[in-house]
Structure formats: C-alpha cells, structure tokens
Amino acid sequence: MDSDVRRYLADLVEVARSVLGDNLVGAYAAGSVGLGAYQPGRSDVDVALLCADPLPTDAKRDLVAGLRHEALPCPARGLELVTYRRAVAASGTPEPGFEVELNTGARMPFRATYAPGDRPAADGHFWYALDRSILHEHGHALLGPPAAEVFADLAPADLRRLLIDALSWWLALPTPPGAEPAPGAEDAVLGACRSLVRVRHGRWLAKTDAGRRLLTEGHPGAPVIERSIAARLGGPPPSGPQARAFQRQVLDAISGGA
Structure with a gap:
C-alpha cells in the first residue's frame, strides 16, 4: 500500500472515531486498495465504515464535514466512502442499505448522500451490494474484525x-x-x-x-x-x-x- 495512502487511512479512521465514538465498530479499505491494485495518480481510495446503530442526521453531517477533502486532503484522485450499519453488512441484501455516502477529492466531484432514497435511480443502485461482495472477499480491516466476518456475500x-x-x-x-x-x-x-x-x-x-x-x-x-x-x-x-x-x-x- 502506498505510504501516503496508509497515513491517510489512519487519519481517516481517527476522524471517524472522533465523530462516531463507540458507534464505530469497523473500517475497511475496499476497491483497488483492498484488491492490492492501487495505482498512484489513477486509483481512488475506497473505504467502508461500519456502525452499530443508525446514524443521526447530525452525525452524518459531522462525518462528511470531517472527511471531505477540504478538511482531510486525500492523496489519491478522491475518496469514495460509504457507511453501513453492521446488521446491513451482515445481511447479504442486494439493496444499497447505506447510512451516508461521501465522494470527495481534488479530482472528484463532491457528493454527500444521507439516505439511499436520495440517490437518483439513474445513478445506479447496484454499486453498494457489489462493493460489499468485494469487501467480503478482499476487504482490508483498518479497524474491527476481518472483513469476511462482517460483510456477507450476495446470493x-x-x-x-x-x-x-x-x-x-x-x-x-x-x-x-x-x-x-x-x-x-x-x-x-x-x-x-x-x-x-x-x-x-x-x-x-x-x-x-x-x-x-x-x-x-x-x-x-x-x-x-x-x-x-x-x-x-x-x-x-x-x-x-x-x-x-x-x-x-x-x-x-x-x-x-x-
């Protein structure tokens, strides 16, 4: 893993912990980092956070404020972060099921989505369950149990x-x-x-x-x-x-x- 990305992920977990406290029960590098294929200058940093309980609106907004590129600069093209409840991650559901989603970076349009229903159907609802399937097999634990224990695969x-x-x-x-x-x-x-x-x-x-x-x-x-x-x-x-x-x-x- 790129040293800049390693430091960034450590800082990201600390910010998430400061916002979510004991509700944060896991953090996992996904995508190219999890698959061991990160390419500096090209790849994004993909992260999944797990919380024990649903996130209040204020916590969602505080998490976005603390992790957006202007507050925590991402060394990659951008950060794609999704937070799930632990029960959703373990369910194997094909539904999006996220608590909050954040896209941010120097070369990535900013987007914060606070509920699956706010995600336009035209943008695709398939991403999340497919990402969780990849996490089940390749997620790199930054905090919490191994990814295979908390992310169920799809049927x-x-x-x-x-x-x-x-x-x-x-x-x-x-x-x-x-x-x-x-x-x-x-x-x-x-x-x-x-x-x-x-x-x-x-x-x-x-x-x-x-x-x-x-x-x-x-x-x-x-x-x-x-x-x-x-x-x-x-x-x-x-x-x-x-x-x-x-x-x-x-x-x-x-x-x-x-």
Missing part, C-alpha cells in the same frame, strides 16, 4: 442480476461518436472482465488481473482487453464503440449463464 441470483444491471447502466451512458480512443473506455472493458471472471470462477479479481485471466482463456475480445491493459500504463484506450461492443458480449454471456 448467486442477486449477484448475477446486479452485474447485469451494472453492465446495462454502463451501456446506457452516452458515448462519443467515432472510433477515436475514448478516455475511460479501458476501465469499462476491464470492469466487464472482472464481472465475467466473478461469474465464471466465483472470485473477484482486480480489473487488470481479470483481463489477464480472460486472455489466458483465449477470450475472443483479446485485442480490446490487451489494449485496455496497456492503456492503464499510459497507452491509448480503445474506442468507445470497441468498448461497448465488448461490454455487450460480456452482458450477453452473463445474461445467458456465462
């Missing part, structure tokens, strides 16, 4: 449905016209690779590792996967149409049983 049918929802959401986004390289297209391709590997093999891998896994299996989308992996190291990404065609292939595979 297979719920997992497949949410992955279909996620791929459908990505495909519904506007795409730039033409065949020019599309910034961010590599993440869309490799995210689809990760979804397919999870369905086929029952394991969450980092995006690049999932792409490599499909390459070893002779996936027919190999040229797009290879270009996407190279793009994460500075090369040109695939075009928008190439990325979308690959995502449709993965969506068809997952919808049809992979």
